[in-house]
Amino acid sequence: MTLKYSHILVALDGSKQAEWAFKKSVDIALRNHAALDLVNVVYNRTFGMIEAYDRDYSKKAKIAAREILEKYKKEAEAAGVETVETIIEYGVPKEKxxxxxxxxxxxxxxxxxxxxxxxxxxxxxxxxxxxxxRYAKCDVLVVRTEDETGRE
Incomplete structure (x- = not known):
């Protein structure tokens, strides 16, 4: 068993909590000389209802996801993470x-x-x-913000 990580996947959705998860992931990737995958899964189960009002919703959601991930990718690379990839998929995040x-x-x-x-x-x-x-076959780190922990 090794105590070193070589490939880290971080789930990002644009929330404050995801921002904290990203910051931790960069720190851990640097300490472990690990590759970093930044992932956003666009929840598409409600597209049918939404696209009745906005035909371009799917495209807009993907563009927004790409902007979020590219911003984080640049930050990770600027911090010194050597291998950073972005992944955008449609589906149910908790399953995919x-x-x-x-x-x-x-x-x-x-x-x-x-x-x-x-x-x-x-x-x-x-x-x-x-x-x-519950379903991951690897280690999972769930990051809380200072607001959630009560620390400042």
Whole structure:
């Protein structure tokens, strides 16, 4: 058993919690000389209803995801992470990340924020971090913000 990570996958959705997960992932990647995969899974189960009002919603969601991931990629590279890849997929994040993407990328650590959704979205979709912890075949680090821990 090794205590070193070589391939880190970080789930990013644009939330404050994801920002904290990203910052931790960069630090861990640097300490371990690990590759870093930045992933955003665009939740597409509601596209049918939304696209009845906005035909370009799917395209807009992908563009927004790309902008988020490219910003983070530049930050990680500027910090010194040598290998940074971005992954954007459509589907259900809590299923795709631990069951498909982690295995396909060879991740030995997944990092995600503790929350990132509103209460109503969590009721409908379920907790992404909870599902990642439950179904991942590798280590998982769930990051909390200072607000959530009570520390300053």
């Amino acid at each position: 990340i631990p069951r498909e993407i982690a295995g396909r990328t060879g991740a030995d650590l997944i990092i995600c924020g503790a929350t990132g959704l509103t209460g109503a979205e969590r009721i409908i979709m379920g907790s992404v971090s909870q599902s990642i912890v």
